Amino acid sequence: MNPQTGLDHTLMALADPTRRAILQRLTHGEARVTELAKPFDMSLNAVSKHIQVLERAHLVKRRREGREHVLAANPEPLDAAAAWIENQRAFWNHRLDLLERELKAHDASQNPRRKK
Amino acid sequence: MNPQTGLDHTLMALADPTRRAILQRLTHGEARVTELAKPFDMSLNAVSKHIQVLERAHLVKRRREGREHVLAANPEPLDAAAAWIENQRAFWNHRLDLLERELKAHDASQNPRRKK
DNA sequence: TTATCATTCAACCATTTGGTTGAATGATAA
DNA sequence: TTATCATTCAACCAAATGGTTGAATGATAA
Secondary structure, three states: OOOOHHHHHHHHHHOOHHHHHHHHHHHOOOEEHHHHHOOOOOOHHHHHHHHHHHHHOOOEEEEEEOOEEEEEEOOHHHHHHHHHHHHHHHHHHHHHHHHHHHHHHHHHHHOOOOOO | OOOOHHHHHHHHHHOOHHHHHHHHHHHOOOEEHHHHHOOOOOOHHHHHHHHHHHHHOOOEEEEEEOOEEEEEEOOHHHHHHHHHHHHHHHHHHHHHHHHHHHHHHHHHHHOOOOOO
């Protein structure tokens, strides 16, 4: 219903170091839940939950292969997140440009043609 | 202590539409708390708290001017967030390249010099 | 001075998060 | 078949979020 909810989920999912590590691991290739859990000092169940959060954000997709679940990264939602941030930076830089221009103009009128 | 805590805070702060709206508003210029709160259908106190979350993430800075607090966006933490995401995408694209190359090689050996 | 304005602090509340343990499910291997 | 393996489900817990209201603080205006 709320269209920015996707972005909410994406950023929320990324805001946890365990989940970022899982994602990073998955960009190097698919992995099963147990494999993903191995590096972490927490229960398998905890990792399972983290994966579900990543799934809710559509940052990973799951394929059932018999008794094992194979996880793969799906970086598509990252596009919206990157776009939001870049947009933010663009506006910010635009504003800085305006400021600088104004400062230069002020400078010139106050103290024209000075060196350095 | 944990160096990625900054990124945690940044992404967590961005994962809320109210806070993203506040940030966006601030890229167009400084504003006081009351001004920032006006568009939102929630108490002034709630917005005050959102601002504190943005402050914790160093995404806004506050200047006291008499009884009013003037807020300004500080986009610097966005750099790390953007960098993380871009890095992620780079690795992903690299992996896709490898995959495509492998597919092409396989194709060629299976069905060499076919058209289309 | 005193009232008002801008803001935070404090306490409270419901919900979500991030973790645990133990049992259930469902596929595979002996 | 039966035991084992991979995984989730369910219940629980502590802490954090996102909101509320009411009082406190501190600057300004009458």
